[in-house]
Amino acid sequence: MPAESKTHTEIPAPSVGRVLGATRVLKAYLALTKPRIIELLLITTLPTMVLAAGGWPSLWHMAATLIGGTLSAGSANTFNSYLDRDIDAVMKRTQGRPLVTGAVKPRAAFIFAWVLALASTAWFYWIVDSPLATVLSIIAILLYAVGYTMLLKRRTSQNIVWGGAAGCMPVLIGWAAVTQSLSWTPVVLFLIIFFWTPPHYWPLALKFRNDYAHAEVPMLPVVATPVKVAKEMILYAIAMVVVSLILVPLAGMTWIYAVLALGFGVWFIGGCYALYRRTMDGSKLHSMRLFRDSILYLSVVFGAILADPFWPDTLTVWQR
Structure with missing residues (x-):
């Protein structure tokens, strides 16, 4: 009796193991780049490019700039993961990160960070064809890896305020990629994110202040009372709306x-004030609600910036 013909190709067990192993390694390296942070940065880059162009830039130019920004941010975040691996090891929130679990070795992560940095620099210079965007990308990596991670994070409670400037750089990079120059408009976009960063991040730091205290990282919620933190969040939120x-x-x-x-903006300030009232009353803070609201605020504002060039000129408050 003839043997039954096979209707599909079976993958040998060792090959399946190799595929699964490679997938785990790729996921570990991807985790080093902190994709969720990169997504937030790209939310601000694309609207900035549309505003700079007064409409849609070419699809290729948009894609090339976003790819370059992803490489640059991935490099900065990987350097941060490498430099902060000792802190991550003692914080419950970060003990699952690849350099803590051993999924990626420190030397390999360091090399990977440099590869991404060199790739992003070459990409912006030759593919995006913008020397100014190239320089700004390098500055962004240095601000986050050196300015924030190495110099500020472990030394001052204002670490996220000044270190957060690195997260504002994508708007300058996006504008430069389109116009090959800078002006006051991208500076204002920069300041929106600059003032947004403390009331965005401090709710997270409030939630995990014991973690930061255990790691001896002087985030403001570690060294100041929740009342003081909430007051400063209100002030930064007001400055953000004004800008x-x-x-x-x-x-x-x-x-x-x-x-x-x-x-x-008023809605977000109201959220900061509600948190302040809870700190005064001694109630449960629910600070992560404000953390999520801050992301919604930034998405709405930059979504409005993205759409603005396409509305009729009759809706313009001041003539462009």
């Missing part, structure tokens, strides 16, 4: 942007 409205006359934004920026 976002400066964009209206400066860039000739429409009423739609102005209403969204003001409305969601």
Whole structure:
């Protein structure tokens, strides 16, 4: 009796093991780059490019800039993972990271960070064809890896304030990639994110302040009372909203942007004030709610910036 013909090809068990092993390694290296942070950075880059171009830049130019930004941010985040591996090992929130679990060796992570840095630099210079964006990308990596991680994070409670400047750089990079120059408009976009960063990050630090204290990282919620932290968050949020409205006359934004920026800005300030009231009452803080709200605020404001060049000029508050 003839043997039954096979209808599919079976993969030998050792090959399956190799595939699974390679997948785990790739996931570990991807985790070093902190993809969620990169996603947040790209949310600000694309609207900036559209505003700079007054419409859609070429699809290739947009894609090339976003790829370069991903490589640059991935490098900065990998350097951060390498330099902070001792802190990550003692914080419960970060004990599953690849350099703590041993999924990636420190030397390999260090090399990977440099490969991404060199790749992003070459990409911006030759593919995006923007020397200014190239320089700004290098500065962004240095600000995060050296300025924040090496110099500020372990030494000052204002670490996230000044170190957060690295997270503001994508708007300058995106603008430079389109215009090959800088102006006051991208500076204002930079400041929106700069003032947004403390009330975005401090709710997370409030949630995990015991972790940071155990790791001896002087985040403001570790060295100051929750009341003081909440007060400063309100001040930064107010400054953020004021700066976002400066964009209206400066860039000739429409009423739609102005209403969204003001409305969601007031809503976010209200969230900061509600947190302050809870710190005064001694109630449970629920700070992660404000952390998530901060991401929604930034997404709405930059979504409005993305859409603004496409609204009729009759809706413009000041002439562009």
